[in-house]
Amino acid sequence: MALLNYKTEGGQGGKRGHSNMEHWDYTEAIKEATRRRRRSQSKRIVESEFEEYINEEEFEVIYISLLDEGTAVWRPVLASPIRENVYLISDENTIPESEKWEFLPSDEVLCEGRAFEDQGKALVAIKKINTEQ
Secondary structure (H helix, E strand, O other): OOOOOOOOOOOOOOOOOOOOOOOHHHHHHHHHHHHHHHHHHHHHHHHHHHHHHHHHOOOEEEEEEEOOOOOOOEEEEEEEEEEOOEEEEOOOOOOOOOOOEOOOOOOEEEEEEEEEOOOEEEEEEEEEOOOOO
16 A cells, blocks of 8 residues: 555645635634524424414413523423413423423423524513412
8 A cells, every 4th residue: 555645635634624615714604504593493393393282272382491501592392371471381391301491391480571583582481480388
């Protein structure tokens, strides 16, 4: 087996790194656009899964914060309105093993409207309502 004595074509390093990409300077913009597209796609998938529950019963979609994520991450969940701005998080929601939710199914939570950059305004759970008397 002989060693190559000449430089191989693109992708072998150089000033722009291994990829030899022309858009190296704006890679962060590409990453951000990809993140937004992925979040938007995930939202559509979750909402389509929730659609049958929303149409059949008195559920609405609210968002709860995920803990230990390093950045603000919101999970859409099914909830039943109890009174103005107070919702009961449905037991229909399943918590994935990889997530830690701020509020759990069966919790009553106070919600407020919050504007999201990429999806408009939505209801967000901000505080657990103490139901114990």
